[in-house]
Amino acid sequence: MFITRNRNIFFTLTGALAALALLSIAIFGLQLGIDFTGGVLVEVSYESIRTSPEVVTDSLRGSGLEEFSLRESGELGYSLRTGELSDEQRDSLAAMFTIGDNEARVDQLTEIGPIIGAELRAKALIALALVLTAILLFVAFAFRKVSKPVSSWMYGLIALMTLGFDVLIPVGFYAFLGTITGASVDVLFVTAVLTVLGYSVHDTIVVFDRTRENLAINQERNRREDFAETAGRALNQTLVRSMTTSATTALALLALFILGPASTANFALMLLVGIITGTYSSIFLATPLLVAVERKFAKGK
Amino acid sequence: MLKKRLAALAIFLVGVTLGWFVYSTQMNDTRPFRLGLDLSGGTQLVYRADLSSILASDVADSMEALRDTIERRVNLFGVSEPLVQTQRGGTLAGETQERLLVELPGVTDTQEAIRLIGQTPVLDFRLLKENVPETALTPETVDEFFEPATITGKHLKSAQLQFDQSIGVNEPVVVINFDSEGAKIFADLTRENVGRSFGMFLDGSPISVPVIREAIPNGTAVISGNFQAEAAKELARNLNYGALPVPIELISTQTVSGTLGAEAVDSGIVAALWGIGAVALFMILWYRLPGLVAVVALSLYIAIVLALFQWIPVTLTAAGIAAFILSIGMAVDANVLIFERMKEELYAGKTTVEAITTGFSRAWPSIRDSNISSLITAIILFWMGTSLIKGFALVFGLGVLASMLSAIIVSRTFMLALGINAKVGVTRFLFGSGTRI
Numbered sequence: 001m002f003i004t005r006n007r008n009i010f011f012t013l014t015g016a017l018a019a020l021a022l023l024s025i026a027i028f029g030l031q032l033g034i035d036f037t038g039g040v041l042v043e044v045s046y047e048s049i050r051t052s053p054e055v056v057t058d059s060l061r062g063s064g065l066e067e068f069s070l071r072e073s074g075e076l077g078y079s080l081r082t083g084e085l086s087d088e089q090r091d092s093l094a095a096m097f098t099i100g101d102n103e104a105r106v107d108q109l110t111e112i113g114p115i116i117g118a119e120l121r122a123k124a125l126i127a128l129a130l131v132l133t134a135i136l137l138f139v140a141f142a143f144r145k146v147s148k149p150v151s152s153w154m155y156g157l158i159a160l161m162t163l164g165f166d167v168l169i170p171v172g173f174y175a176f177l178g179t180i181t182g183a184s185v186d187v188l189f190v191t192a193v194l195t196v197l198g199y200s201v202h203d204t205i206v207v208f209d210r211t212r213e214n215l216a217i218n219q220e221r222n223r224r225e226d227f228a229e230t231a232g233r234a235l236n237q238t239l240v241r242s243m244t245t246s247a248t249t250a251l252a253l254l255a256l257f258i259l260g261p262a263s264t265a266n267f268a269l270m271l272l273v274g275i276i277t278g279t280y281s282s283i284f285l286a287t288p289l290l291v292a293v294e295r296k297f298a299k300g301k
Numbered sequence: 302m303l304k305k306r307l308a309a310l311a312i313f314l315v316g317v318t319l320g321w322f323v324y325s326t327q328m329n330d331t332r333p334f335r336l337g338l339d340l341s342g343g344t345q346l347v348y349r350a351d352l353s354s355i356l357a358s359d360v361a362d363s364m365e366a367l368r369d370t371i372e373r374r375v376n377l378f379g380v381s382e383p384l385v386q387t388q389r390g391g392t393l394a395g396e397t398q399e400r401l402l403v404e405l406p407g408v409t410d411t412q413e414a415i416r417l418i419g420q421t422p423v424l425d426f427r428l429l430k431e432n433v434p435e436t437a438l439t440p441e442t443v444d445e446f447f448e449p450a451t452i453t454g455k456h457l458k459s460a461q462l463q464f465d466q467s468i469g470v471n472e473p474v475v476v477i478n479f480d481s482e483g484a485k486i487f488a489d490l491t492r493e494n495v496g497r498s499f500g501m502f503l504d505g506s507p508i509s510v511p512v513i514r515e516a517i518p519n520g521t522a523v524i525s526g527n528f529q530a531e532a533a534k535e536l537a538r539n540l541n542y543g544a545l546p547v548p549i550e551l552i553s554t555q556t557v558s559g560t561l562g563a564e565a566v567d568s569g570i571v572a573a574l575w576g577i578g579a580v581a582l583f584m585i586l587w588y589r590l591p592g593l594v595a596v597v598a599l600s601l602y603i604a605i606v607l608a609l610f611q612w613i614p615v616t617l618t619a620a621g622i623a624a625f626i627l628s629i630g631m632a633v634d635a636n637v638l639i640f641e642r643m644k645e646e647l648y649a650g651k652t653t654v655e656a657i658t659t660g661f662s663r664a665w666p667s668i669r670d671s672n673i674s675s676l677i678t679a680i681i682l683f684w685m686g687t688s689l690i691k692g693f694a695l696v697f698g699l700g701v702l703a704s705m706l707s708a709i710i711v712s713r714t715f716m717l718a719l720g721i722n723a724k725v726g727v728t729r730f731l732f733g734s735g736t737r738i
Contacts, residue, residue, distance in 0.1 A: 035687075043561075087412065087415070090411055090412045090415075091412040105558065105560070106556070106558065107557070107558045107560065107561040108556065108557050108558065108561060109411050109554065109555070109556040110554070110555045110556075111553055111554040111555075112553050113347075113349075113552030113553050115349075115391050115394050115396055115398065115552065116347070116390070116391070116394075116552060116553050118393075118394035118395070119390060119391050119392075119393045119394040120687065121394075122393035122394060123393055123685050124685065126393070127681050127682065127684070127685045130681050131677065131678055131681050134677045134681070135674065135677070138670075138673065138674060138677065142670055187685075187687055187689060187690055188620065188689070188690075190685075191620070191682060191685075191690055191693055194678050194681065194682055195627070195678060195682075195697070197678065198674050198675045198677065198678030198679075199631075199675070201674050202670065202671035202674045202675065205667070205670050205671065205674070206638070206667050206670075206671065209666065209667055209670070237645070238641075240641055241637055241638055241641040244587065244637045244641075245631075245633075245634040245637050245638075247583060248580045248583055248584070248630045248631075248633050248634070248637070249627065249630030249631050249634075250630070251576065251579040251580055251583060251630060252576040252577075252579070252580055252626050252627060252629045252630030252631075253576075253626070253627060253630060254579075255572045255573075255575040255576035255579060255626065256572045256576060256623055256626045256627070258572075259568055259571045259572040259575055260568050260569055260571075260572035260622070260623065260626065261564070261565035261568050261569050261572075261619045261622070261623075262564075262565070262568075263339065263565060263619045264619050264620060264622070264623040267620070267623060268623060271627065
């Protein structure tokens with residue numbers, strides 16, 4: 001099997017991708033959304049032309065808004081993020097953006113109190129921890145009967161490492177996306193991460209499952225085979241399935257990203273990247289790692 | 302074989318009936334899908350109730366009363382299908398809060414919605430402590446010199462605007478009537494405290510502090526406080542809508558305009574249709590005959606899920622639509638697993654029927670495991686629980702279950718019902734996709 005034999009090439013590629021993602025996070029950073037910090041987010045749009053940001057900024061300052069960030073959104077809109085609104089300010093939001101007779105419309109207004117923000121932050125972290133724990137337990141359980149030549153907890157550990165990569169790439173991508181579209185880490189982002197986790201662990205399990213089955217068949221038939229070949233064969237057998245499933249899911253997500261509601265566009269893109277990454281890692285990372293670990297074990301003996 | 306074909310026919314008919322039911326009830330509006338505020342347009346307000354002056358044992362009652370009061374106010378303004386519910390939250394952030402969630406579909410002006418819920422006219426009554434010099438009364442010392450009276454705003458039954466002509470000019474006053482329990486308490490209170498000053502407080506500030514001259518047995522009190530007629534009218538109105546049993550504070554709002562909501566619905570439908578089309582086309586081109594069966598299974602899956610949306614009913618949000626579209630892509634996964642396995646069995650020289658049955662049973666552990674891992678995620682997400690995520694998690698979870706059902710039962714029955722058992726080229730062509738694995 002080409003991939004298991006030339007695993008070092010793919011380890012290098014995987015490493016480079018991971019480094020790129022880390023670099024992206026380090027350079028661009030992740031901005032927490034108001035879901036988690038509390039605050040105000042306003043989406044406004046104009047009918048045909050957008051008033052220039054300088055003019056709008058002046059108007060907002062004039063209305064007593066002090067700390068805010070204004071960002072162009074879509075073709076004809078702005079998104080405004082700030083800390084708090086008084087009753088008067090809330091009442092005159094549309095007026096603040098309406099300069100001359102170019103009337104602005106408030107499409108969306110979200111205000112989140114600090115306690116709710118803190119609560120969501122705690123919930124998101126707990127959910128992440130829960131999902132990771134559940135997955136580790138699940139993998140350990142699913143592979144409890146496999147012990148030769150690689151022990152069952154190794155499968156779990158490799159699955160987790162693969163998951164780490166699966167999350168790292170979309171997060172790195174999102175950090176980069178944030179600098180272009182202003183996408184921030186919100187509840188949907190966390191949902192996307194957790195969904196990617198659930199999806200990719202399954203992808204990895206299917207490949208490992210096949211390795212397990214092949215090992216059992218070899219034992220049954222008393223066949224001696226290099227582990228790299230056994231695992232490579234499993235990879236080969238599941239390759240088409242992995243790609244096909246990803247292809248259908250990716251097609252659906254692509255439709256959602258291109259044609260779907262604006263509010264879920266970032267979410268769809270994040271899932272899309274996550275699912276492609278998940279497929280890549282289950283093919284080019286998980287099994288090659290398994291083979292590499294087996295080699296270490298064999299040398300040790 | 303006949304049995305298998307009848308079963309397939311039955312499943313097919315169930316699917317068509319379901320689909321027709323969903324379609325017709327949607328078209329004639331008898332059972333429309335329930336849309337969340339982000340799709341229908343509207344406002345959601347979250348209030349924190351200040352229960353600092355309420356005994357822990359009375360919290361539940363007070364929250365009930367608060368909910369009822371707000372619900373009455375909202376109904377009075379003719380908002381269709383409002384939602385008012387109590388929630389407890391904030392524990393994870395280190396401060397447990399009793400909250401009130403108000404959803405007002407169709408109201409897309411946040412400030413108007415806040416006004417609609419109203420400022421919180423909390424009416425309470427206090428007695429001036431004895432031996433307090435009148436000069437000592439300033440706004441700062443109010444809390445110090447008054448003690449709570451036995452009667453509270455909770456006992457209020459109704460209030461109306463009247464004009465008091467006793468001092469020559471038409472002075473607007475608000476006459477309040479207590480309920481029967483309140484009348485009794487008020488009678489006792491006035492009888493026992495003749496000669497003391499009785500303060501009426503609105504939102505914590507005194508509006509009038511008359512002296513009790515005699516016992517008032519009939520449960521009526523007059524608030525006179527140098528009102529303008531307009532202010533007195535507003536007070537009477539607010540009191541009538543229901544005095545809030547506890548003060549509330551706005552902590553979160555979310556408003557989506559109807560235009561944006563409608564756009565989201567339209568683009569969601571378009572995305573779903575293209576998603577379904579793309580996945581179906583891919584499956585047929587890639588897997589040929591089994592692909593077609595998978596598309597039938599997928600159609601049934603869609604009918605089941607949409608029917609569940611109506612029956613449960615599931616409140617659809619943009620995130621829910623995203624979950625639905627995602628699940629369309631994932632729903633065929635079970636079929637893919639089965640078909641790949643089937644193909645292997647075919648290449649290994651098995652007959653078509655053998656290949657089908659073995660393919661199904663070999664693929665099952667993987668299908669089960671994959672669905673379990675997705676369900677774990679869905680359950681944890683549902684627990685995370687903002688309405689947005691709940692919408693996603695519920696649809697995702699339903700999708701996972703329904704897709705498992707459609708793949709296992711439907712695909713299997715249909716594949717077997719086709720009953721092709723010849724090793725001829727056409728069958729092989731129909732069953733095997735071009736790639737040799």
